[in-house]
Amino acid sequence: MARIKTARTAGAEEARDSDCTICDGAGYLAMGESNEYKRPCVCTLRYLYKRALGDEVYNAEPLDDSPFAALTDSSLFIKANRRDFLPHLRHALISRGTQFFHRVTNDSQMLSAWLSKDKETSKEEGSTKVTFTSLIDLVEDPQLLIVFLGVVSYKNRALPGVLLEGLRIRRFAGKPTWVVTSHKRPFVDGHFAWSPESEEYLLENFQQHTIKASRNDKTLYEGVTVVQGDEADLDEKEAAKRKTMRAKRAANSIL
Numbered sequence: 001m002a003r004i005k006t007a008r009t010a011g012a013e014e015a016r017d018s019d020c021t022i023c024d025g026a027g028y029l030a031m032g033e034s035n036e037y038k039r040p041c042v043c044t045l046r047y048l049y050k051r052a053l054g055d056e057v058y059n060a061e062p063l064d065d066s067p068f069a070a071l072t073d074s075s076l077f078i079k080a081n082r083r084d085f086l087p088h089l090r091h092a093l094i095s096r097g098t099q100f101f102h103r104v105t106n107d108s109q110m111l112s113a114w115l116s117k118d119k120e121t122s123k124e125e126g127s128t129k130v131t132f133t134s135l136i137d138l139v140e141d142p143q144l145l146i147v148f149l150g151v152v153s154y155k156n157r158a159l160p161g162v163l164l165e166g167l168r169i170r171r172f173a174g175k176p177t178w179v180v181t182s183h184k185r186p187f188v189d190g191h192f193a194w195s196p197e198s199e200e201y202l203l204e205n206f207q208q209h210t211i212k213a214s215r216n217d218k219t220l221y222e223g224v225t226v227v228q229g230d231e232a233d234l235d236e237k238e239a240a241k242r243k244t245m246r247a248k249r250a251a252n253s254i255l
């Protein structure tokens with residue numbers, strides 16, 4: 001099959017699917033009376049959106065509509081399970097086109113970026129490996145930043161402050177942020193990223209949204225028990241707290 005490469009269609013050229021039956025592998029469709037215009041083929045758009053959104057978001061269930069599509073310029077605090085939220089995120093991002101610059105991150109990556117004086121690397125979600133050397137580097141640039149909470153699984157004294165600082169950097173830059181917290185790990189006292197200040201900040205400056213859980217399934221942590229050896233290293237108060245948490249988890253479990 002003939003492959004024509006021109007500067008104007010470089011993106012399409014890179015993106016085209018050589019097996020596409022719509023464009024015969026050209027990556028674009030010729031338009032106009034004498035074929036003077038070129039429009040990207042659906043195979044090209046598919047490639048570009050997949051690259052822009054990352055595999056996880058792109059592969060989420062397609063929706064016909066989502067209230068979140070109209071909210072990409074607003075800061076939101078969303079209570080939703082990741083699986084239920086991803087289709088809305090997919091819809092909202094596609095509605096902004098392939099050039100829209102968003103970033104999906106999480107509390108763990110924010111902490112890593114903040115700690116990066118230790119030369120830790122953090123991986124950009126759904127993308128090739130990207131190293132952020134500071135919190136500001138991670139959070140400031142995207143037009144929309146999406147922060148999934150609940151990835152950090154240990155108590156870290158700095159985390160609530162790091163989250164709050166990240167949110168403040170965004171707000172100071174006049175850019176919207178979506179913070180997503182799961183139903184299983186509500187953002188209340190005891191959540192590793194929670195602090196009274198960050199809760200107040202989210203309540204005052206972010207629109208509140210809830211997506212009902214489509215399914216009550218267990219979290220990865222419900223199958224995990226702390227072995228005795230680990231608890232020996234904890235002080236009594238912490239060990240008692242963990243015991244209570246395990247009891248609560250067992251009571252709530254639908255195993």
Ligand SMILES: [Zn+2]
Nearest residue numbers: 020023041043
């Ligand atoms: Zn095509």
